Amino acid sequence: MAKLQLALDGDLxxxxxxxxxxxxxxxxxxxGTPLVFRxxxxxxxxxxxxxxxxxxxxxxxxxxxxxxxxxxxxxAGADIVTALGLSGDETIQGALASGxxxxxxxxxxxxxxxxxxxxxxxxxxxxxxLLCLHTAHDQQAKRGSPWRQLAxxxxxxxxxxxxxxxxxxxxxxxxxxxxxxxIIVVGSAIxxxxxxxxxxxxxxxxxxxxxxx
Amino acid sequence: MAKLQLALDGDLxxxxxxxxxxxxxxxxxxxGTPLVFRxxxxxxxxxxxxxxxxxxxxxxxxxxxxxxxxxxxxxAGADIVTALGLSGDETIQGALASGxxxxxxxxxxxxxxxxxxxxxxxxxxxxxxLLCLHTAHDQQAKRGSPWRQLAxxxxxxxxxxxxxxxxxxxxxxxxxxxxxxxIIVVGSAIxxxxxxxxxxxxxxxxxxxxxxx
Numbered sequence: 001m002a003k004l005q006l007a008l009d010g011d012l013x014x015x016x017x018x019x020x021x022x023x024x025x026x027x028x029x030x031x032g033t034p035l036v037f038r039x040x041x042x043x044x045x046x047x048x049x050x051x052x053x054x055x056x057x058x059x060x061x062x063x064x065x066x067x068x069x070x071x072x073x074x075x076a077g078a079d080i081v082t083a084l085g086l087s088g089d090e091t092i093q094g095a096l097a098s099g100x101x102x103x104x105x106x107x108x109x110x111x112x113x114x115x116x117x118x119x120x121x122x123x124x125x126x127x128x129x130l131l132c133l134h135t136a137h138d139q140q141a142k143r144g145s146p147w148r149q150l151a152x153x154x155x156x157x158x159x160x161x162x163x164x165x166x167x168x169x170x171x172x173x174x175x176x177x178x179x180x181x182x183i184i185v186v187g188s189a190i191x192x193x194x195x196x197x198x199x200x201x202x203x204x205x206x207x208x209x210x211x212x213x
Numbered sequence: 214m215a216k217l218q219l220a221l222d223g224d225l226x227x228x229x230x231x232x233x234x235x236x237x238x239x240x241x242x243x244x245g246t247p248l249v250f251r252x253x254x255x256x257x258x259x260x261x262x263x264x265x266x267x268x269x270x271x272x273x274x275x276x277x278x279x280x281x282x283x284x285x286x287x288x289a290g291a292d293i294v295t296a297l298g299l300s301g302d303e304t305i306q307g308a309l310a311s312g313x314x315x316x317x318x319x320x321x322x323x324x325x326x327x328x329x330x331x332x333x334x335x336x337x338x339x340x341x342x343l344l345c346l347h348t349a350h351d352q353q354a355k356r357g358s359p360w361r362q363l364a365x366x367x368x369x370x371x372x373x374x375x376x377x378x379x380x381x382x383x384x385x386x387x388x389x390x391x392x393x394x395x396i397i398v399v400g401s402a403i404x405x406x407x408x409x410x411x412x413x414x415x416x417x418x419x420x421x422x423x424x425x426x
Contacts (some may be wrong), residue, residue: 033276035253038253038285066351
């Protein structure tokens with residue numbers, strides 16, 4: 001059954017308020033890039049302390065100094081750290097080495113990768129096992145959704161864990177769930193909802209019911 | 214005359230200790246990506262308060278949500294914010310819009326860009342005027358230095374301001390200075406020196422003497 005990852009991109013206090021309502025429906029809490037920029041690893045430490053049972057992802061989008069930068073997030077208590085698929089192979093290897101050292105996981109953010117199938121082959125070769133297909137916030141209006149890429153990657157690499165991110169809402173679950181992503185990343189559809197707890201619950205239920213069907 | 218940008222990538226306290234010794238020789242202080250990850254915008258605010266006369270760059274390496282993420286850094290007191298040349302044009306435009314709104318400057322980090330000359334044409338078209346040629350830390354051993362690209366960009370785009378970064382030390386100044394970069398970014402050659410103040414002074418003097426020659 002797909003896991004629900006809640007991306008927190010706003011202020012830390014707003015994120016904590018959303019989590020208080022939504023945490024029971026969430027599998028992975030993402031400290032989003034803007035929140036990392038605002039608060040640094042304090043955001044990871046605060047959420048880690050408040051919700052020790054949740055998996056915690058730090059969305060660093062590492063582009064260089066893979067091992068040193070991943071060390072920062074794992075050292076602060078993150079379970080998963082992101083690196084860009086666009087980064088060099090040495091950077092990916094560095095992040096993976098950090099993850100092995102610290103029992104952490106590296107998610108490769110495929111944002112901006114021109115040929116995801118080709119890059120996925122290289123990433124698999126390097127030892128990556130978790131990829132995130134990510135439509136950039138700045139391109140959601142233009143590009144539409146990456147369902148087709150998800151289907152292609154699922155077929156070509158059945159052993160890969162796949163996450164999907166970028167403008168995901170309740171409305172698109174019926175299109176996404178049949179493609180069997182391991183992780184569904186939701187941000188504003190929960191955080192900007194009038195009732196974030198209710199929104200998270202509906203998405204959680206949607207995922208669960210599909211898994212039972 | 215080229216400006217000296219000092220990149221602080223370690224702990225904030227280490228960075229402040231280096232700055233105390235080196236600040237008189239430095240034009241721009243860079244809050245490096247690892248320091249942003251550790252401390253968030255607190256690092257920008259602390260350095261801003263301690264050195265109100267220095268220009269301050271936040272090395273966010275923006276890849277998405279250009280306007281919102283640049284807003285975070287400019288709002289904290291940064292004069293310059295970095296965005297990745299690899300990011301989409303909408304992201305670049307968003308960061309530039311933030312810079313215009315807040316009288317801040319956007320430096321485009323060309324790290325990982327396959328064809329810098331081609332991308333520079335597009336970036337110039339978008340309104341970018343400051344590019345940084347950057348050899349990834351993870352690739353410095355393999356790739357050598359991007360002097361050739363600097364020379365090519367200087368020739369093709371004489372109006373562009375160019376920075377050069379990645380493993381720069383006193384030893385390579387004689388190769389770099391004749392290519393007339395506007396900004397020379399130095400990190401560990403100063404921060405990891407036995408005497409950071411003396412190292413910064415030597416590089417500063419090297420730049421000044423070349424400018425006078």
